[in-house]
Amino acid sequence: MGSFGVIKSIRAPNVRFGARHFQSLRLMRLSRYFMPIARETPKEAEIVSHRLMLRTGMIRQEAAGIYAWLPLGLRVLTKISAIVREEQNRAGAIEVLMPTIQSADLWRESGRYEDYGKEMLRIKDRHDREMLYGPTNEEMITEIFRAYVRSYKDLPLNLYHIQWKFRDEVRPRFGVMRSREFLMKDAYSFDLDAAGSRRSYNKMFVAYLRTFARLGLTAIPMVADTGPIGGDLSHEFIILASTGESEVYCHKDFLSFAPPPADIAFDDADAMQAVVNKWTSLYAATSEKHDAAAFGALDPALQVSARGIEVGHIFYFGTKYSLPMKAVVNGPDGKEHAVHMGSYGIGPSRLAAALIEAGHDEAGIIWPDAVAPFAVGLANLKVGDSATDGACARIYSALGKAGVDVLYDDRDERPGAKFATMDLIGLPNQVIVGPKSLGEGKVEIKNRRSGARELISVEDAIVRFGGAA
RNA sequence: CGGGGUAUAGCGCAGCCCGGUAGCGCGGAAGUUUUGGGUACUUCAGGUCGCAGGUUCGAAUCCUGCUGCCCCGACCA
Numbered sequence: 001m002g003s004f005g006v007i008k009s010i011r012a013p014n015v016r017f018g019a020r021h022f023q024s025l026r027l028m029r030l031s032r033y034f035m036p037i038a039r040e041t042p043k044e045a046e047i048v049s050h051r052l053m054l055r056t057g058m059i060r061q062e063a064a065g066i067y068a069w070l071p072l073g074l075r076v077l078t079k080i081s082a083i084v085r086e087e088q089n090r091a092g093a094i095e096v097l098m099p100t101i102q103s104a105d106l107w108r109e110s111g112r113y114e115d116y117g118k119e120m121l122r123i124k125d126r127h128d129r130e131m132l133y134g135p136t137n138e139e140m141i142t143e144i145f146r147a148y149v150r151s152y153k154d155l156p157l158n159l160y161h162i163q164w165k166f167r168d169e170v171r172p173r174f175g176v177m178r179s180r181e182f183l184m185k186d187a188y189s190f191d192l193d194a195a196g197s198r199r200s201y202n203k204m205f206v207a208y209l210r211t212f213a214r215l216g217l218t219a220i221p222m223v224a225d226t227g228p229i230g231g232d233l234s235h236e237f238i239i240l241a242s243t244g245e246s247e248v249y250c251h252k253d254f255l256s257f258a259p260p261p262a263d264i265a266f267d268d269a270d271a272m273q274a275v276v277n278k279w280t281s282l283y284a285a286t287s288e289k290h291d292a293a294a295f296g297a298l299d300p301a302l303q304v305s306a307r308g309i310e311v312g313h314i315f316y317f318g319t320k321y322s323l324p325m326k327a328v329v330n331g332p333d334g335k336e337h338a339v340h341m342g343s344y345g346i347g348p349s350r351l352a353a354a355l356i357e358a359g360h361d362e363a364g365i366i367w368p369d370a371v372a373p374f375a376v377g378l379a380n381l382k383v384g385d386s387a388t389d390g391a392c393a394r395i396y397s398a399l400g401k402a403g404v405d406v407l408y409d410d411r412d413e414r415p416g417a418k419f420a421t422m423d424l425i426g427l428p429n430q431v432i433v434g435p436k437s438l439g440e441g442k443v444e445i446k447n448r449r450s451g452a453r454e455l456i457s458v459e460d461a462i463v464r465f466g467g468a469a
Numbered sequence: 470c471g472g473g474g475u476a477u478a479g480c481g482c483a484g485c486c487c488g489g490u491a492g493c494g495c496g497g498a499a500g501u502u503u504u505g506g507g508u509a510c511u512u513c514a515g516g517u518c519g520c521a522g523g524u525u526c527g528a529a530u531c532c533u534g535c536u537g538c539c540c541c542g543a544c545c546a
Contacts, residue, residue: 038481039480039507040480040496042481043475043482043539046539061538063538064537064538119545136546165546167545170544170545171545173540178545184546381504382504382505414504414505414507414508415505415506416504416505416507416508417506417507418507419507420507421507432505434504434505435505436505437505
């Protein structure tokens with residue numbers, strides 16, 4: 001009872017000072033959270049990321065290829081999106097938000113309403129007008145652009161949004177890895193000519209390298225088919241994972257390339273080109289573009305043949321939309337020019353699954369620090385014991401004040417259940433507070449990825465994870 | 470869109486062949502026990518047996534139709 005009061009005293013100030021919203025993003029007591037963990041593996045899940053996302057209560061399937069994101073999953077999705085957003089902004093792209101529902105007329109302008117086929121979900125509104133749930137937004141962004149931009153002086157321009165899309169896949173599968181509804185970041189660049197568009201393309205190329213590196217992933221750009229959108233310059237960014245969906249081939253040196261630094265000059269076209277040149281200088285191809293002879297010419301020790309997951313795709317497609325949709329600007333020559341465009345996609349919802357494919361073991365998920373739903377899992381092995389309750393309260397409060405995301409397992413559960421839960425949900429760091437070690441003034445900290453454990457004092461643990469002693 | 474499965478408690482499954490009014494494990498609630506790697510036991514709650522027809526005295530079970538979901542392939546961020 002007394003210990004319960006200690007815990008409550010942490011929450012009380014949050015409410016009193018109106019900081020509950022902020023605090024609740026940082027701190028969560030498991031006994032008050034909504035994290036429906038399943039002990040058994042759901043039968044429909046085939047691949048490991050899907051299984052773990054269902055088991056940890058990150059997502060719930062509502063229909064084939066359509067998922068609700070539950071709190072734990074939403075935290076990951078939000079963190080992924082935040083990193084994507086930061087790197088888009090850094091590269092000079094500007095955020096907008098376009099609707100999910102679009103008018104069929106817009107798509108008739110580009111000719112794609114007829115071409116797109118059954119993957120497009122077509123809807124009629126109450127006035128019998130033809131609408132659709134957007135599978136992508138080239139038409140709409142072109143419409144927005146042409147409504148306002150008249151001069152080459154307003155170029156280059158790159159607008160992006162992060163929005164839900166729908167593609168009525170014949171056979172959705174692998175959970176959010178290949179769902180019908182999915183969250184997508186799409187950037188669209190506008191330039192006066194092909195050379196300008198190439199510069200915009202390069203910036204996104206560099207931004208993507210940074211984005212995936214920050215997510216803890218090694219993503220390799222590979223020459224790609226241009227697909228239904230068309231165009232002649234395109235790269236897929238592929239991460240290597242043993243459970244990947246397709247076969248990929250690349251030069252081993254890619255695995256040790258350093259990503260571009262945060263302070264790289266995005267306005268320096270030469271610097272951008274140099275990065276792109278470096279990352280396209282070695283062999284890398286998906287199975288569709290694979291050249292067995294060229295690959296075979298490499299030193300066998302440098303040949304990497306692996307499974308890969310596509311997590312990003314960038315295209316240059318020139319005037320494919322600007323011509324039919326009349327997105328033109330006046331150039332310095334006084335004449336009208338159809339703008340050259342490119343589009344650049346990253347799927348945060350797919351990335352959540354891809355990150356699990358790339359980071360898990362028998363016990364569960366292993367999140368990279370950057371997107372872990374919480375940075376620290378705090379396990380009280382004996383709830384109700386005044387010593388462990390007090391130590392946990394101290395750690396919980398100190399880390400919360402320091403802005404560290406902490407999930408506090410204050411449930412009245414067996415230690416074994418708490419260890420299993422912590423390992424399953426994959427928080428990078430665990431602080432284990434039990435009567436045994438606390439008797440010597442210590443708590444155990446465990447690194448989820450390495451499995452390394454250490455016995456240190458409560459104050460040292462606080463400092464270790466970013467709090468002030 | 471072809472091919473193959475499957476649908477019974479929140480989850481995983483048995484029962485169906487051979488019709489007689491539903492069961493097991495996990496999870497949930499209450500309790501005893503245990504207290505550093507999903508503890509053991511007791512009790513309890515929880516089910517329109519996917520939907521609609523049909524056969525039958527009687528259907529989870531047999532027949533017909535429909536739908537959802539999953540897997541393989543083709544397709545795809």
